[in-house]
Amino acid sequence: MILFPAVDIQRGRAVRLRLGHFDEETVYAESPLEAARAWADEGAQYLHVVDLDGARRGSPQHLGELRRMTAELEPPVQYGGGLRTLGAVHDALEAGARRVVLGTAALRDEALLGSALELAGPDRVVVAVDVRGGRVSVAGWTEASDLRPEDLVARLERRGARTFAYTNVDRDGTLAGPDLEGLRLVAQATGGRVIASGGVSSLADLEALRALELDNLEGVIAGKALYERRFTVAEGNAALAGDPAPAPAD
Numbered sequence: 001m002i003l004f005p006a007v008d009i010q011r012g013r014a015v016r017l018r019l020g021h022f023d024e025e026t027v028y029a030e031s032p033l034e035a036a037r038a039w040a041d042e043g044a045q046y047l048h049v050v051d052l053d054g055a056r057r058g059s060p061q062h063l064g065e066l067r068r069m070t071a072e073l074e075p076p077v078q079y080g081g082g083l084r085t086l087g088a089v090h091d092a093l094e095a096g097a098r099r100v101v102l103g104t105a106a107l108r109d110e111a112l113l114g115s116a117l118e119l120a121g122p123d124r125v126v127v128a129v130d131v132r133g134g135r136v137s138v139a140g141w142t143e144a145s146d147l148r149p150e151d152l153v154a155r156l157e158r159r160g161a162r163t164f165a166y167t168n169v170d171r172d173g174t175l176a177g178p179d180l181e182g183l184r185l186v187a188q189a190t191g192g193r194v195i196a197s198g199g200v201s202s203l204a205d206l207e208a209l210r211a212l213e214l215d216n217l218e219g220v221i222a223g224k225a226l227y228e229r230r231f232t233v234a235e236g237n238a239a240l241a242g243d244p245a246p247a248p249a250d
Contacts, residue, residue, distance in 0.1 A: 001210060001240040004048040004078070004195065005039035005233055006223035007032050007069075009062045011053065028227040032065045033072065039226070040073045042233035046098075047077045048165075048197075048221045054082025055103070063095045070096025078126055084109075089116045093124070101165060103128035107136065107152065110159055117160045126163045126195070127156055129186060131179075132170055149182065150189035162192040165221065171199030175224060178205055180212060187214045197221035203231045206239040 007014050013027050014035035029035035036047055049069065053061040060082045069077055079092050080101025092100050100120060106113045106127045116125050129149045130137045136147040153164050166186045168179035178199045187194045193216050196209055200222045209220055222236060231239070 001217055002045045002219040003206075003233060003236040003240055004046050004219050004221040005036075005042075005044045005226055006048045006050065006197075006221050007036045007039070008050045008052055008223060009065055009081075012062075012065075015052070026224075032062070033068045036069045036073055036077075039233055040075050043237060044075045044233050045237070046219070047073070047075050049077050049079045050101075051079070051081030055080075056082075058082055058084055060088055060092060063091055066092065066095040066097060080126070080128055083116075084112070086112060086115045086119065089119060093120055099124045099126050099163075101126045101128050103130060106156060106161065107147075110156070113156065113159055113161065122160055122162045125161065126165050127153075127161045128165045128167065129153060130167045130169050131182065134182070137169055150185045153186055153190045153192070153194075157190045157192055163195070163218070164190060164192060165195040165197055167197040167221075168199060174199055175201035175228075175230070177201060178209060178220075180208060183209070183217075184212060184214065187212075187216055190216070192216065193218040195219050195221060201225050201230055203235060203239045206231075206236055210240055210242060 009032045014029035014032045015027050051060050051062045066079050076098035078099035078101055079097040083089050083092055083100055083102055084105040089100050129152060131149050136149055136152050166183055168182055171179055176199045178196055183196050195218050
């Protein structure tokens with residue numbers, strides 16, 4: 001498993017939301033590029049970048065930031081937020097995204113999902129499964145559905161999706177710990193890869209995720225815990241790999 005440090009962009013700054021509410025943000029860096037650079041310098045193997053303005057408006061708003069990150073930094077980037085047309089998917093790939101993350105589009109327009117899988121290849125498309133109250137949430141977390149997340153991943157896997165990012169939005173940005181049981185249900189519902197997100201607060205949380213022994217759990221997204229120095233990227237990488245914690249730098 002690997003750690004995916006998160007860079008969430010709203011109004012041109014690196015922020016974290018609480019419970020997915022756009023008006024409950026904490027600004028951690030004025031420059032998303034510099035936030036991403038900090039994670040890269042600490043040893044990030046992959047970056048998870050979310051265009052929050054794009055998620056709310058329905059089209060990507062920060063492709064320029066993506067271009068700068070992919071041009072200047074080594075870790076590959078998975079990028080989501082507002083990718084609701086094939087043109088938007090194409091633009092994100094052209095801007096340097098190694099993977100694109102589809103949320104509302106994958107749920108509401110499965111033909112688009114098929115086109116995106118054909119354009120990018122199945123290994124470069126991640127489907128975001130965002131959950132509130134045990135049901136899938138859409139439209140940048142502003143609308144609820146009646147779908148259970150495990151039913152959704154099984155359905156979309158049949159359409160060709162291979163990678164899913166599971167976020168319990170009720171825990172996102174709260175440092176309340178990950179939703180282990182919800183994650184287990186989703187991972188068991190698919191033969192594809194799953195990335196965990198939401199609520200991670202400590203190395204103990206990462207160790208609990210590793211202890212689930214889910215063969216298809218690819219990694220864990222962390223944001224607030226890293227910004228608030230609950231652990232470093234290097235420590236998170238070691239915890240997920242089951243390695244001894246790295247010695248502190250002099």
